[in-house]
Amino acid sequence: MNAMTPHRGGAPVGFVTELGPVEAGAVLYLRLWSEGPVSRKQVRNDFATALGADNGRKALRSFETLCDLCARHGRRPLMRHHVTCRCLGADESCFANFIGYASEGEREDALLIATTIVRPDMAPSLVGLAQEFGFALRRMALRAGQPVNPNTTLH
Numbered sequence: 001m002n003a004m005t006p007h008r009g010g011a012p013v014g015f016v017t018e019l020g021p022v023e024a025g026a027v028l029y030l031r032l033w034s035e036g037p038v039s040r041k042q043v044r045n046d047f048a049t050a051l052g053a054d055n056g057r058k059a060l061r062s063f064e065t066l067c068d069l070c071a072r073h074g075r076r077p078l079m080r081h082h083v084t085c086r087c088l089g090a091d092e093s094c095f096a097n098f099i100g101y102a103s104e105g106e107r108e109d110a111l112l113i114a115t116t117i118v119r120p121d122m123a124p125s126l127v128g129l130a131q132e133f134g135f136a137l138r139r140m141a142l143r144a145g146q147p148v149n150p151n152t153t154l155h
Contacts, residue, residue: 009076013088014088016087023100025141029046030092032066047136050140051140062133063129066130080092089142095141101113107127
C-alpha cells in the first residue's frame with residue numbers, strides 16, 4: 001500500500017445511524033476515547049450519569065481495559081472516523097459487531113471477530129471485556145428508551 005492510499009480499515013461501509021443503539025454506542029465511545037483526555041472525561045460522565053457511580057466505574061474499567069488490549073495487542077491499529085462523522089468505517093463496523101455479539105451472549109461469534117482485532121491468544125480476554133461493556137451499553141440504551149432487540153428483519 002503506498003502512502004497515498006488510505007487504510008482499508010477506514011473505508012466507509014455505511015452510516016452510524018444504520019446501527020442499533022449498542023453498536024452505535026460502541027462506535028461513539030471508541031471515537032471519543034481515541035480523541036484524548038477531554039473526550040475521555042465525557043465518556044466517564046456518560047457512564048456515571050446513565051449507570052450510577054459504581055456501575056459507571058465498572059463499565060468504564062471494562063471499556064478502558066478493552067481499548068488498552070486493542071492498542072497493545074492489536075493486529076494493527078483500529079482506524080476511526082472523527083467523532084462527528086456520519087460515516088461508519090470498516091474497522092468501526094467490525095468493532096461494533098464484536099460488541100453487539102458479545103452483548104447478546106454470542107461468545108463464539110464475538111470470539112471469531114476478536115481474533116481479527118487482536119492476537120488470537122488475547123481474544124478470549126477481549127470477549128469478556130466486550131461482554132461487560134456491551135451489557136452496560138444495553139442498560140444505557142434501555143434507560144434512554146431505545147429498543148435493543150437483536151432480532152431485526154432486513155429488507
